[in-house]
Amino acid sequence: xxxxxxxxxxxxxxxxxxxxxxxxxxxxxxxxxxxxxxxxxxxxxxxxxxxxxxxxxxxxxxxxxxxxxxxxxxxxxxxxxxxxxxxxxxxxxxxxxxxxxxxxxxxxxxxxxxxxxxxxxxxxxxxxxxxxxxxxxxxxxxxxxxxxxxxxxxxxxxxxxxxxxxxxxxxxxxxxxxxxxxxxxxxxx
Numbered sequence: 001x002x003x004x005x006x007x008x009x010x011x012x013x014x015x016x017x018x019x020x021x022x023x024x025x026x027x028x029x030x031x032x033x034x035x036x037x038x039x040x041x042x043x044x045x046x047x048x049x050x051x052x053x054x055x056x057x058x059x060x061x062x063x064x065x066x067x068x069x070x071x072x073x074x075x076x077x078x079x080x081x082x083x084x085x086x087x088x089x090x091x092x093x094x095x096x097x098x099x100x101x102x103x104x105x106x107x108x109x110x111x112x113x114x115x116x117x118x119x120x121x122x123x124x125x126x127x128x129x130x131x132x133x134x135x136x137x138x139x140x141x142x143x144x145x146x147x148x149x150x151x152x153x154x155x156x157x158x159x160x161x162x163x164x165x166x167x168x169x170x171x172x173x174x175x176x177x178x179x180x181x182x183x184x185x186x187x188x189x
Contacts (some may be wrong), residue, residue: 029072031189032063032153038185041079045163046175054086054095056109063186065153067118067146070125075113077184081133082107099170106134114139123147127157133166144182151188158182 042055058080065073082103084095096103113129121143128141144157163169163178 029064029066029069032186033189034059034061034077034184034186040183042181044179048173054084056084058083070116070118073116078108078110081109100168102134109133119143136166138165153186155184155186
């Protein structure tokens with residue numbers, strides 16, 4: 001099933017101002033807001049040998065980013081766990097229940113960056129942060145691209161999580177490996 005998030009969230013891929021809301025970002029880093037329109041947060045997982053694809057929407061958050069100052073950048077983003085969509089409403093309802101996302105008690109999937117560094121790839125960066133699904137928070141690190149689009153940016157990246165690390169699906173027959181792909185349009189504020 002598509003117990004993937006997300007991302008994440010993103011990246012979550014995209015994010016937010018400061019990993020600590022009471023501490024403003026340093027320097028002269030441009031502020032952005034991620035938007036659902038123009039963004040895609042999708043996941044892929046095997047279920048009984050078949051690949052199941054899905055997506056999640058309800059993207060919100062804050063991003064501070066300047067490609068010339070990655071150490072000053074920060075992401076704080078989330079998606080609405082109830083807006084999981086696999087193209088099968090019965091499966092989607094199952095994913096919203098306690099065994100998977102438990103959206104009644106944990107309505108958002110949240111990502112907060114901890115460190116961002118430049119990579120050796122053009123427009124490439126490495127993001128480390130904390131992904132929270134339900135009441136489980138885990139460290140993740142993944143590469144991403146920040147591509148200019150007029151005054152805005154497109155953040156794109158991929159990462160894989162172990163669904164069991166986040167209490168998703170119990171002893172279900174689905175694969176433990178959940179792949180998340182992010183393309184996030186961030187509008188300049």
